[in-house]
Amino acid sequence: NAGVTQTPKFRILKIGQSMTLQCAQDMNHNYMYWYRQDPGMGLKLIYYSVGAGITDKGEVPNGYNVSRSTTEDFPLRLELAAPSQTSVYFCASSLAGTETGNTIYFGEGSWLTVV
């Protein structure tokens, strides 16, 4: 009963490096999301996808890219890492949009530090 799986759980990056956070869900959900959560703050939406091949920007997309080639996978790419990208990243999924009360299920989070 995996749900939403994120890797890696912890990572330290140097300024200017790039990396990809992996996310996979096995619930056959159409919608997938990437959020970031800074200390003591709420979650901010980075990117989301309503289905394979479709992605769109959230509140804070700058410095990130995503792709959705399959229903299951939604990787988040960080290009030219900056200290401002130090955060906890949560991948999430839902069957459909939240306007009808569909529950968002979160992965366990990826702690990223940029030094």
Add this chain to the structure above:
Amino acid sequence: QKEVEQNSGPLSVPEGAIASLNCTYSDRGSQSFFWYRQYSGKSPELIMFIYSNGDKEDGRFTAQLNKASQYVSLLIRDSQPSDSATYLCAVSAGGTASKLTFGTGTRLQVTL
């Protein structure tokens, strides 16, 4: 800018008391409202959602929604130490492909 406001706390209540957590939102078009619980170092987990005015009860939890006042609350009865966590209010606007906008959360401490 759609906003969801919560008092950051900490809100301290004794064990067995009622904890009342409040949230206001700015977008009058919001249709669905969610309460998530987040333990330190963990991911958020859904406690309740509500989309109709009035109260919705689930065990020790009651969500209250007042769309005219743009106000949603969560009551936790018979508070337990295990309820100590940060509670995030999230709001979904209407329309297709809607997303959640989260508040910054209220930290609840249940004391013995």
